Amino acid sequence: MSPALNLTWSAKPLSAEEAATVAIRDAILSGRLVPGQRLAQAELAAQLGISRIPLRDALRRLDGDLVTIDGRRGCWVTSLEVDEIEELYEIRIVLESRCVSLAVAGLSDQEALHLFGLSEQMDLMQSDAHSGYSTRRAFYAELYSHANRPRMRGLILQLRDNVGRYHVLKDVRHSVDAHEQLRRHIMDRNPDGAAEVVVAHLEETRDDLLATMAQDEHVPTLATEGS
Amino acid sequence: MSPALNLTWSAKPLSAEEAATVAIRDAILSGRLVPGQRLAQAELAAQLGISRIPLRDALRRLDGDLVTIDGRRGCWVTSLEVDEIEELYEIRIVLESRCVSLAVAGLSDQEALHLFGLSEQMDLMQSDAHSGYSTRRAFYAELYSHANRPRMRGLILQLRDNVGRYHVLKDVRHSVDAHEQLRRHIMDRNPDGAAEVVVAHLEETRDDLLATMAQDEHVPTLATEGS
């Protein structure tokens, strides 16, 4: 199956544009760049140590997703309204219920066991918000990859990132509970059960987030300007 | 509902990047640029009468969708395999069935009548493949806008374009029939019926396309090079 030589081509030189894309995406997902924050090309390029051209390429790549570009008016970190968040969750529910169902249905014994272990690890090591998020993300990325639907998986992960940056790690109890159920359905190869758990979990998460937003709507987050 | 003054800000000056984006997208959707065709930056920029910078911005914007960029190896018109087309249709089915259901459920009498007329017009004037496609696209864009799900609508139209450029106008009978049924469900405000029609229509269209591709797989289309 696997080739004799499995060089992952580690540490291949990233282009300036790729590096900038990763850096900006990471900054947005980790909350260092907050929704609505202006992204001035000259300033960002200077901070990253590159010229404006590859920076613009990176921004174009993130446009419509994590970044909003409005012609000559400039660009900002995309800010989501309540309506948009509800819609994104609706799309996630439709896609993820299908995807998890397909994934669980096609799992081999070995793969199911692997996912089971991954899920337990994930719930055991509860670290800070950011690494917790990326750990959960990695689990779902792995799970959904078994659905053999690369485009759907990509869409889902994208939507997840889009909405995930608004969370403040409030849903830990829900998550642990949902993951326990999900593990059972994975071992039982129960696609419908898994889909139900995922939908219920998404709805809970969504409601948590909306409640938090309604509560904090009069306390807008402010970016701490870099020196 | 509609504002008293409805200035559409017509004929605002497009930037070179926007113009290039529209031009390239249109060329791909109309088939002048075929899947797999190389997109050389210098050549394209010269043809469009702009420099490489705004052209690159346009290509980055279409990347991952209609265009595939592979680092320094260059970029091509995205070419879809059979598996990918099947997957895109699967996503369309999931999203569009939900979207049409929501749209039909919320239709006012006036809106339903308007869509009815639009649909009839669409079936009456059957012109060439390209304008036929864009007419149908406009109808669904209008229909889905009534679902009040802008992101979902955008995704659907994007998926539609992605897969639509492979069609060769073979599904006219199916379409006319499906549209007739859809009109009835629109007038009856029958969301479930409309969703069923859309799903069935998508499945038929998908199977038509796959059959055509299986038939023509040994006759690869070749681009007619511009002078």
Added chain:
DNA sequence: GTTGCCGATGTTGTATACAATATTCAGATA
């Protein structure tokens, strides 16, 4: 006090020039 009109300033868009890398093809060698 409010509105409208410039001018100064800053930011983005675009062209040109150059650097870095991929591709290609000729030629040598097994």
Added chain:
DNA sequence: TATCTGAATATTGTATACAACATCGGCAAC
């Protein structure tokens, strides 16, 4: 003949410079 090597060529990535536009401030007029 097939394959490998390496220089020539072509194409993409990036930096700099400049042009076009938007924003923001003050000032005048109503």
